[in-house]
Amino acid sequence: MSSFIPMGPKIAVLTPEIIVFGGSVLVSIIGLSRSKTLRNSVPLLAALTLLASLVAIAFGYSNEAAEQAGVLMPHFNKIIKTIILVIGIGLVAISVGHIDRRMEDAVARGATTFDPMRVVRGEFYAFMLLSICGAMLIPGSPDLIWLFLALELTSLPTYIMVAMSRGTRRAQEAAVKYFFLGAMSTAIFLYGFALIYGSTGSLQLSTIREVFADQVGRGGIDTLGTTGLILCILGFCYKLAAAPMHFYAPDVYEGAANPVTGFLSFIPKIAGFAALAVLLNTVGWSGHAGISETGTVIGGLPAPILATLWMISALTMTLGNIGALLQKSVKRMLAYSSISHSGYMVLAIIAGPGLGFEALLFYLISYGVTNLAIFGALSGLQKRGEDVESFEELSGIGRRYPGLAAWLAIGSGSLMGMPPLLGFWAKLMLFMAGVQAGHTPLVIIAALNSAVSVWYYLRLIGVPTLSPPGTSSEGVLKGPSSWPRFAGAVAAFVVILLPLFASRILGNSAEFAPVRPASSAKPVPTTTQETPREENAQLALHCSPTRL
Amino acid sequence: MIPMLSITDTHADSPAHAVVTAIVNAIPSPELGWTGLILLFPAISVVLTGLCCALRVKSKLPGWITVLALAGSFALVLKLYFLRGDAGAPVVVHLWDWMNFSWGNQDKWHSLQADVSVYVDSLTLFWLLFVTGLGTLIAIYATEYMEADVGKGYARFFNGVSIFILAMCTLVMADNLILMYLGWEGVGLASYLLIGYYYKKPAAAAAGQKAFIVNRIGDLGLAVGIWLIWVNYGTIEFNTLFQVWNDADRGVGGFDKALIPYCLMLGAFGKSAQLPLYVWLPDAMEGPTPVSALIHAATMVTAGVYLIARTYPLFTLHPDALATVAWVGGLTAIFSATIGMAQYDFKRVFAYSTISQLGYMFMGLGVGTTFGAAYHTLTHAFFKALLFLTAGAIMHGFAGQLDLRKLSGLRKVPGFKIVSWTMLIGCLWLSAFPYSAGMLSKDVILVQALSGKDHGFVWLGWIGLITAAMTAYYAFRVWFRVCAGPVFYMPGEESHDDHDAHHDDHGAHADPTSTTSHEFHPHAPRWAMNGVLLIIMLGAFATGIPGYMEMRGESNWAQVMMAHSSAFAGSVQAHVTDAVNFGMNPHQLVEVFGTAASLGGIAIAMYFHLLQRKSADKLRAWLLAHNSIRWIPVAMENKWYVDEFYHACVRGPAWIAGHILHFTDKHVVDGLMVNGIGRIPAALGRLFQPLYNGVLQGYATTMAGGAALVVAWVVYRWLTSGVGA
Amino acid sequence: MTHLLAVSQYGASHAVTITLAMSALLFTIGLVGFLVRRNMILMFLCTEIMFQAAALAFIAFGRMRMDTGGQIFVIFILTIAAAEAALALGLVILLFRRKETLSSEAWSELHE
């Protein structure tokens, strides 16, 4: 069943991940160095690693080679990796100066001497790189084992990062919650893998796809497979912070240090979406889902999967938004906002390859960049060596730090979908994808939700710029390093300017091949009229002129 | 059908070009194109007096500018009259495009053509003659009357007068209904500004506002009428309209058409202060007296008569339309006469008499004699202007005193001779003294009414006769009280000289009632006022001429002018019949009973108000003493409580509704609905908040439970829909 | 269960079915244990039980399909489980040092 793929090309395709992995090893060693310069160069090194990996993708990655190496969605793979790396560099930048802050202070003051056993900087960046490496591995997974390992590689370091991000009880509590609930979710999707394996008899995703297509031809995916898929989706929801597996998110985001929260709200999420795309690729979006609003038959995910995702999407965005309305802590609010954005993005997953995936990728870029702007600004502030967390502490800081307030405002505007910022275009694409897939009701729910979200995003715009400075915002000062602020500024400019180049970006992502046709190229079995289906096929062609 | 002279425009493309075209068109053409200048003169006056206002000119310059401009207009009107004669064809002069656009073509219903164009036929000329003529005279009068305000409100006053004349000329010269509507509202604006001239008096400000708003009700009728006309005839230009009406569409139509006269009627009733809508006119007396004379007696209030005369053919669209006009007119006449009999403020008496006389005009229109109506308008314009101007002269002389109980024997006060005697002429004319112009014009109407066969017009004639008696009574009640009898006067509460000073702010002035006649020196009118009074008196005499000619069965210019205008075109002008009552035909009937009514009224007035002044009070006391009849004087003195009725039944409920709606808006629409919807998300959020309790197991359970719920939902969908796997 | 038995079209033996049932049971035990136990070590062990339930299922399915993939997967599951165990124990020790208790309820400072 599984075709043999020689090792060489496979490793060649994995060069970027190998670079990142190597970098993590290097970083973890250098972090222990007694030389302050060397120690301080750790983030730079991490960023350079990511940059090198990026170069490797830019110049060493070809879709053909990847396809040869068994990557199922080569272009999707490339784009996801690129996004992870670019945003990853930003995430590294916003975490500069955070880890070991007290220790370094003490050393600088001469209060203590450097003790390699008590510093964690090296490990922190190493874990960060490992997690990024894991996330990068996901979209190219050829089989379930790979997928499982990549997912675990993504999550396990993050548990530790939360715990070590700051030495407080809150961080440890966040870590324990994150870890235990994460373990539960892992068990759930692992069991799902087992059921899929049971249904199809293979771990190879390409084979699974064929078997599922075969099953669809015989009336539908069997119960075992369906259950497995649903369990997987639910398990992945944990990574996405999507309902009903989102409950950990507010606590964990609040407990972790600001840069780590920024990390958590992006890397696991993109990993989860990549995993979801890879997994759902096995059942494909060309099955029949039902009758659309407009009366035409629409292709889509199998009905139970669609129903699950539909429900998850609607629940996630709604619960996220209504939860965010009540928050006093910026980070908790951002956690809920992150939840709701997962809900929007699930809509893109539902819409499927073509416009849906383009929307998903664009949305991920937009969300990642915007997140950087906001967390960059937040990480660039401190209050007595601690993170700035509550709205009160941000009150009126625009007077002193207009730039940071502006990054926050631009980020919020983008998250709420205010044109002409990046978030608007992302949402536009998303809604287009949703409507095109025939899910106008879901799009309307999403639209309503984005209107609700305005309330709390406005607070994030308004509190720093409009409110008078209060007692709790007086002690808020700039953080020790200017890198987070710089990263925030760059991200904010990107949020404003990227739309001008959106055409180029989307032009690139439009080329990605979402689904490889099943080798046997069976006609999709029909239970309803033939003609609309033909149109539908036409439609798919329009979506992806080059990729089929 | 109707020959016309039209200077058509080239349709403008670009704005600049259009402006040039407009100016070129406004320049007099070799023929009668200069007609448009009749409007130009007051317009220039508006601008110049406005400038004077802005520059705070401290001389009588604005007054004389106005007089000159109006005189210029009057001269042009005269020239036009003499050029065209009584029965000339309508002149249409296009000035510039206004609300003019089309879709498709320029046909009926496919375009809306309301241009600033002038349409002059004999009806227009008839009105223009006395509007500009009296306007000029009254402006001259006002240059003296308002002299106390020089440098303060003087320019503003004449600006208002110029606006008024401009709007009034636009009204009567309009070539289409919408332009007429412009004039219609324009005179309302002038009226608003001039009534509120003494803006510091809250009553004046309120009166101006009331006039505008009540008129708006009428305007609503006019607007609906215009729309209905467009819907039914596809045009609102008089020329085309009458053509259409003449060619094809004569006579009674469907519901839509039948409504047209009633809507127009509403407009006319509003502007001419007829029965349901007359309430603003008495209050309008708060304005300076020349304004009352010009606007609220002679000209503006006859706009309603003009409107009906202008659209007379349309009043045949429903059989009862004209009868309604007649009855409303007749009832207004007698109704306001009863109020006029019981007022002490003689300006108000004249105001009610104006309403009453306007009622006669409508009666005339209704019973079918447009000539009678127009002729009465003409005579009324002169004698009522005369009365108001004399009243003004008295106010001017006696510091605003208007109470007829506080003035007496003015004919013997030095300087008030001319005033008193011209006032007598006015009163005689008003009371239809035999063979006065007032009698002649009124008779035309009453004869027509008494010879009517249906709609109870005969009864209307009798009502007219009774009203005539009442009119004679209240007219001479004023004259005998004020001008006859022993000399006695008390100055008014406020001298309008110093209305700009804060005279009523601190009570620094002595109580005005304590100012006795000994310390007070009446301020006699000078040449401008007296001269104008005399000229108008002569005019009042002159207005009798067509009446005499009519009486002798000769054709006269007024008659001819009406007959060659839309007021006659195809109308139902009835002929006087030989209906017999009391053995007399209508002519004899009116002659006998009219004379009796007039003389009887004067006699009663003489008894109560000259010979036995005490007995008037006694009569009043006697009436008040008897419970069964005491409502009569009370109601009459309180104007039949009509204002109060409107206040309670229209304004009150609307005001309460306003408050209720404001409350609703604040607390239901905004508070409950909008804020309520706004609260839903947060409330939902609070609903789910307990789930985020921070306990690890709690989260785990919720997650597992949530996952189970999702699965359950999927299974449910699966089972129910049967689609899918 | 009927659905599970329905898959035996591939010729699954009774033993496979029983193994699968066992796996499902194990997973349930693990999950319920995770939800009801407060001791963090026990909770962690419950997640391990769930992992092993999945592993058992893999073996059973592998046997049913006559495919070695399931068994290979199990090795990776065990590896990951071991890694998680290391992480979990480290974490638990850290927390125990802080609060001298293993109860998960002691850690509920972060909440709405």
Next chain:
Amino acid sequence: MIQYLLLLLPIISALVIALSSQRAAKWIALIGSTAAFIAATLFAVQFPHWTTGNFWPDLNTTPILGNFGVDLKIGVDSVSMLLVLLTVFLTPLAIAGSFSAITTRVREYYAWFMILQASMLLAFMSRDLIFFYVGYEFTLIPMFFLISIWGGPMRGPAAIKFFIFTFLGSVFTLTAVIFVAVRHFDSTGTWTFAIADLVKFSSTQLSAREQFWVFVGLMTGFAIKTPFFPTHAWLPLAHDQAPTGGSVILAGILLKLGTYGVFRFALPMAPIGAIECTTFFAILGIIAILYMGLVCWVQTDIKKLIAYSSVSHMGFVVLGLFALNPIGLQGAVMYMVNHGLSTGALFLCIGMIYERYHTKDMEQLGGLVSKMPVWSFFMIIFTLSSVGLPGLNGFVGEFLCLMGAFVAEHDQPAGYPGVLGPWYAVVAAIGLILGAMYLLIMLRKIVWGTLREPHGDGHTEHAASELPTDLNFREIAILAPIAVACLVIGLYPKPLLNAVEPCVKEVLVNYPAAIDAFNAKRGLVNPSAPVKQAETAK
């Protein structure tokens, strides 16, 4: 490229202001906005094609999301041009009107103002639906800051309510737009958001049901923005709390975005849907006219009164739009422009009073004509224009709107049958009386009567020192152009009417047949309807 200049001018000014000193800011803003005015006027003169309903001849496009048909296309037809001219005309005046009122965070104020102008211009000039939406939506941000920094005591809630409600509405609009674009793609295979293409597609290819929902979606946003009757709750608060300049722009231009949307998108895109909803919206319009008229009557705050009157006036626009015939639509467009002028000017007048007395309470002010004759003169002019006095601009729109509704009968021989009829217009025309009533009452209270000023001059010390009793030259120079414009449009609206005519025809191109079919379903057959339209109804 020349058309981009108009967009760039305000943006560049905003940047320059942001970098300039606090003192220079207002002058730069004034110069920038005046330059925009001059530029727009020059364009209007140089390319008179707009007067005949055509767009600017060189319709350049700048692809943004090129492969999804989202291109920055700038162009104007006459309706757009009128509103552009209104925008560039009012903005410098509003800026000059803020000179003495804005003393804190001056740079920010003017920078936001210029950004606001840019985004309004974008909305009016865009020939691409998405960029229309960008401009339409982005106006919220500057307006949010204008209200919440320089607004009255309740500025926070006012700004938030304004923002959230308009945002809430416009997401539906966006969804509807996307729906149409997607359907266009489905049937043609190309993506486009070009207004012309989508309008053509939507009005002819969508089924009745789809059109209905598209129309509802579009209207949800526009109805809140305009605002229509039950969705007006944000307006009084926002207008009341906004600083003078903000109120002027809000009432003068931003509200027009809603009606412009209805005119430009909702009506042409979904004729069948529009016809089905006509009665509903017309009734909403009438309710707005009457209800708000009564509410205005009992207001004691001048600014609130004018704010509520805006809702009432917008009711006329709604009525005119849903008359669905040339008269009504012409009236609606005229009303948009004229309401912008007269209400904007009224807000400016009120702002001048507020700067002097620090109160907007009619009970505390009175008889100002004796102290401020010049101000009173302007106030009277603009009030009368608002009342709809013929000869001033307000009348043209008001009369045509009502007349349009009046003649919109099924058997109208004008070639444009309608769904409404005389009764709608007659009931709405009561609004004429109410309008006169509340506005004249306002005049009576604050302009006429004996002089009343707020007790204690303690509040007025900052402003009173700078400002003379009556208007100064700057203030006269602000109000006089508007007054002239009011008079000119009132006396010579012909060029405007001529220019708008082709646009109106274009909007109505699908209507007569569809209305005949709709009326026939209700049993009202148009005797003069062409025979062929039985099938076009489908």
